[in-house]
Amino acid sequence: MSETNLTNNFLKTRFVERATKAGATVLEVNGLAGAAQAIAETIKTKGEGPLVATPDLLEETGLTGLLPLEPAVDEFKVAGSVAGVSPGRFGIAETGSIVYAANARLDRLVAMFSPIHFAMLYAENIVPDLVVAGGKIRELQVQEGSKYVSFVTGPSRTADIERVLTIGVQGPKELYIVLINGETER
Amino acid sequence: MSNPIINRVGSQAGHGESQGHAEGHMEDKPAPFKQRYRKALNDSRLSRNLLNFQRSWRVSRDETFAEFKTLGDSGEKVGRPPQATSTTAGNFVSEAMPAEEFSERDFQAMRHKLASIKDSVIDNQEDYISHFIAAARNNGIIVYEAETPADLNNYVLELCKTKGITTVVKSKTMVSEETGLNHVLEAEGINPVETDLGEWIAQLSHERPSHMVLPIIHKSRQQVAALFTKVTGRPVDPENVTEQVRVARTELRQDFLKAGMGISGANALIAESGAVMFIENEGNARLVTTLPKVHVVVAGIEKLVPDYDAAMLQLRLLARSATAQPITSYSTFLAGPSDPGKEMHLVLLDNGRRKMRELPAFKDALRCIRCAACADVCPPYQVVGGHVFGYIYSGAIGLVNTPFHHGIDAAKDPQSLCVQCNACVTVCPVEIPLARQILDVRAKVVEEKGLVWYKKPVLWLWQRPKTFDLLARIAGILAKPIGSKGLIQPTRWKVLGRSLPLPKFARTMTAWRSLPVPAAKPGRDLIKPKLAAPVQPPIIPNGAAGKTVAYFIQCLTDRLYPDMAASTVEIFQKLGCKVVLPENQHCCGLPNLDSGDKAGAIVLAKQTIESLERAQADYIVTGAASCSIMMLHDYKHLLEHEPDWAARAEKLDKKVMDFVTFMDKVAKLPAGALSAPYDARVTYHNFCQSGNVQGLRDEPRRLMRSLGVNFTEMEESNVCCGFGGSTSADYPEVSRRILERKFGNVENSGADVLVTDNPGCVMHMRGGADAQGRNFRVLHITELVAEQLRRYEASK
Known part of the structure; x- marks a missing residue:
């Protein structure tokens, strides 16, 4: 195994461990077909409603044709969905976070407003820690002009009432990270 | 009132809620202090909630930092494989990551680094502000600098009016609490809706957050359920927190969708890019900053950081310190209005x-x-x-x-x-x-x-050692008949078999804590005759033998515990030291400093410096860690405007030390050196400043080991006993409850003897143990060492 592979495996292991600890469920899959299958399996038991992705990013997910994805045309569509799917930019091994850079309001709403959220991440796009991540956000915001960059770490939560940890306040109640092994197909 | 939420709720909510909001809106200002204080003391749930919270926070906070440190120390460096270097570790390892980054994984190093980064911003504040503003404007953010709270409030209000906005959703911002923004909007018919769960509950109850991170830590789930039942008109399960959270999700969704403006705070303002960082767990801030067309950030100028690197360091420290999480669910970096038609404003607040x-x-x-x-x-x-x-x-x-x-x-x-x-x-x-x-x-x-009336004569007298000495001796003679075993407990006084009717304040002050009887003969009188004796050979080999020790008795020890002073001298002499008593020693000035009487503290500090300077000794030792800490840590700040005196104070630093440090660093008795039969379990209360200021944790425990006593550790040994100098006089109720927390820990440890290193703690805990009939003895460390030395000698 090459050293780069060793490194990537190490980062992936740590990422999965940290993301899981933060309350996310990691679905490790091979390729886009695997991703589609894992998402389809998961939502089977999750009730009614469409599976949505943003109009802009529908193509970028690479899942059209593999899943019955519907465009999230407005916030009501997102709110009424069973789940939303968005492609993450990169992951952070130190914290198990997914990083989004989404300028369009609807791109963000899919990750914020849907009850269940599937975050797609290519395993090769995991950086070691926040120090490296900081440099990458600088690139995104200063060079590429991304206005709205977010780290998402686990599902929405609160402990405001008697410090009882409760999952799913305003954001998604369930966060699935679809971790894709194999080449980026973008 | 035009505020629908406020109207929905009415003026009261839940049990034990604040009274006096008849008009149905939050008061402009908090109630008077005394009223707030009484209310808090009467709310038994409050202190119970907070005790549980503090205990669990401490454990989980320490774990998140320890875990981070472990990752760093193991050589694994968080996300980095052990053997990889920056050139071979793949695309995403920054070539530029400096080696020093690795030391950040230790809390001390991390916080020191963030502090120095923030200092560099504070020292060049105006440059950073103008750089940030220029970058933010370049990003399309409309920036307004508010000097006063009114400036900020008016700006937001005008914006609402201009745009015809009637509903505003807010994510957590302490700055808007600081400026009282909600009242201003409400008064003009605009409805501000807090969307952070805790803040929303506080708003619905017409209360303010009682904690910056957990706004309603003072409330119970039953209170929340009662409130939600009122708000929604539907029954809400008083035990089911999950259901209560669901109510918030359902109710607030409508507000998110109809609001014309979102107001958020900021955790950092990043100067290099003009971006705003905010972190949260609930996801409400992301909606506040995304859904409405207009977004206003309100932030204090202290939120500036230079760059993303500093922001990342802040992330690592902030979540761990706030909620004991490695990172919160959402961390967002917002560099301007993010979609067409969106308007983003940023109000930078000065306000002092x-x-x-x-x-x-x-x-x-x-x-x-x-x-x-x-x-x-x-x-x-x-x-x-x-x-x-x-x-x-x-x-x-x-x-x-x-x-x-x-x-x-x-x-x-x-x-x-x-x-x-x-x-x-x-x-x-x-x-x-x-x-x-x-x-x-x-x-x-x-x-x-000015000083509180009752402190004035005491502190006046305190600065006059000769008059004080005379009065203290008279008090000692007068008090003798009313004391028992060196303590006075007024509730036990009886006349013809009946308890005396004590005024309420006297009960509040003393019913839970007996007071020490002042000595007719102070410690110095007992010591002086002993000093002439020739130096003895040490009873056990130790590093202090042959040294000269100047003993600083400390006022409390001198006047209340003369035997403790005599025991301390006995220890020095048995270790083979020559003991001298610096002339004219009185008080280090701590009681004055602690009472806010800086001028008096300076007078006493100078007296003490003069007295100690004249002592010909290798070490200046005191049994009162509070005094040595005052001399070592406070004198320089106190005397900063008098450099000559500050220098004289600094010269003493090499010699001044507390008894525990002396035993640990100078006498250096090995473990078990003084072992002798002693049938008691001993636990140790770290005088809070010894632990927190001086960092003495292992030292007293090593001393215990050298005594060979049966030692048992109690929980929270480092937490204050509640004496707190003037606190025990000003707020006896607070002092009492902190002492009860301490005593609970002592009893859980199963110890028979509670030892500590500060006479103030001894006074407080011994008096408390006596009045409350607790089953353990309270000893000063010098008393335990002296006892053990005697047992050791007897066993030889």
Whole structure:
């Protein structure tokens, strides 16, 4: 195994461990077909409603044709969905976070407003820690002009009432990270 | 009232809620301090909730930092494989990551680094502000600089009016609490809706957040259910927190969808890019900043950081310190309006921050990242909560910044609750010298408002050692008949078999704590005759043998515990030391400093320096760690305007030490050296400042091992006993409850003997144990060592 592979495996292991600890469920899959299958399996038991992705990013997910994805045309569509799917930019091994850079309001709403959220991440796009991540956000915001960059770490939560940890306040109640092994197909 | 939410709720909610909101809106200002204090004391649930919270926070906070440190120390460096270097570790390892980054994985190193970064911003504040503003404007953000709270409020109000906005959704912002923004909007018919769960509950109950991170930590689930039942008109399960959270999700969705404006705070303002960083767990801030067409960020100028690297470091420290998480669910970096038609404003607030920056004693407080860790370890906060321990900002930082943001009158009473235990200083992620700053606020309060009447004559007398000596001796003679075993307990006094009717204040002061009988003959009188004796050979080989020790008795020991003073001298002599007694020693000045009487403290500090300078000795040792800490840590700050005196104080640093340090660093008795039969289990209370200021943790335990006693560790050994100098006189109820927390820990440890290293703690705990009939003895460390030396000699 090459050293780069060793490194990537190490980062992936740590990422999965940290993301899981933060309350996310990691679905490790091979390729886009695997991703589609894992998402389809998961939502089977999750009730009614469409599976949505943003109009802009529908193509970028690479899942059209593999899943019955519907465009999230407005916030009501997102709110009424069973789940939303968005492609993450990169992951952070130190914290198990997914990083989004989404300028369009609807791109963000899919990750914020849907009850269940599937975050797609290519395993090769995991950086070691926040120090490296900081440099990458600088690139995104200063060079590429991304206005709205977010780290998402686990599902929405609160402990405001008697410090009882409760999952799913305003954001998604369930966060699935679809971790894709194999080449980026973008 | 035009506010639908407020109208829905009416004026009251839940049990035990605040009274007096008949008009149905939140008061402009918090109720008077005394009223808030009484209310907090009467709410038994409050202190119970906070005790559980503080205990669990401490454990989980320490774990998240330890885990981070372990990752760093193991060589694995968080995400990095052990053998990889930056050139072989793949695309995403920054080539530029400096080696020093690795030391960040230690809390001390991390916080020191963030503190120095924040200092560089504070020192060049105006440059950073203008750089940030230019970058933010370049990003399309409309920036407004507000000097006063009214400026900020008016700006937001006008914006709402201009755009015809009637509903505003807000995510958590302490700055808007600081400016009272909600009242201003409500008064003009605009409905501000808090969307952070805790803030929403606080808003619905017409209360303010009592904690910066957990706004309703003072409330129970039953209270929340009652409130939600009122709001929704549907029954809400009083036990089911999940259902209560669901109510918030359902109710607030409507507000999110109809609001014309979102108002958020900021955790950092990133100068290099003009971006705003905010972190949260609930996801409401993301909706607030995304759904409405207009977004307004309100932030204090202290939120500036230079760049993304600093922001990342802040992330690592902030979540761990605030909620004991490695990172919160969402961290967002917003660099301008993000989609077409969106408008983004940023209001930068001064409100006293620039003034703070100009004062060397206070500017460090501008480093604050609002994690509230200072509240999470604060013993008086645990008793009274954030509505009392603070004003709008609560916890130690609230005592420091309130005079700047809300005036000295608002700060006057809360600051006096601080026990100076320094626990806050040990956990602050930006190294703010909070305890010292609170004393500076206290001094300012005394300067402007004068001393409390009953302290005036005491502190006046205190500065006159000869008169005091005379009066103390007379008091000793007079008090003798009313004491028993060296203690006075007025509730036990009987006349013809009947208890005396004591006034209420006397009961509050003494019913739970017996007072020591002043000695007719002070410690110095007992010691003097012993000093002439020739130096003895040490009874056991040790590093102090042959050295000369100057003994600083300390006022309490001298006047209340003369036998303790005699025992201490006995120890030095048995170790083979020559003991001298510096002439004219009286008091280090701590009681004055602690009361805000800086001038008096300076007089006494100088007296003490003069007295100690004349002593011909290798070491100057005191059995009172509070005094040596005063000399070693406070004198320089106290005398900063008199460099000659500060230099003289500094010269003494090499010689001055507390008894435990002397035993550990000089005498150096090996483990078990003084083993002798002693049938008792001993536990140790770290005088809070010894642990928190001086870092003495292992030293007293090594000393215990050298004594060979049966030692057992208690929980929270480092948490204050509640004496807190003047606190026990000013707030006996607080002092009492902190002592009860301590005693609970002692009893759980199963110890028969409670040992500590400060006479103030001895007085407080011995008096408490006596009045409450507790089943353990309270000893000063010198008393235990002296006893054990005698047993050791007897066993030879």
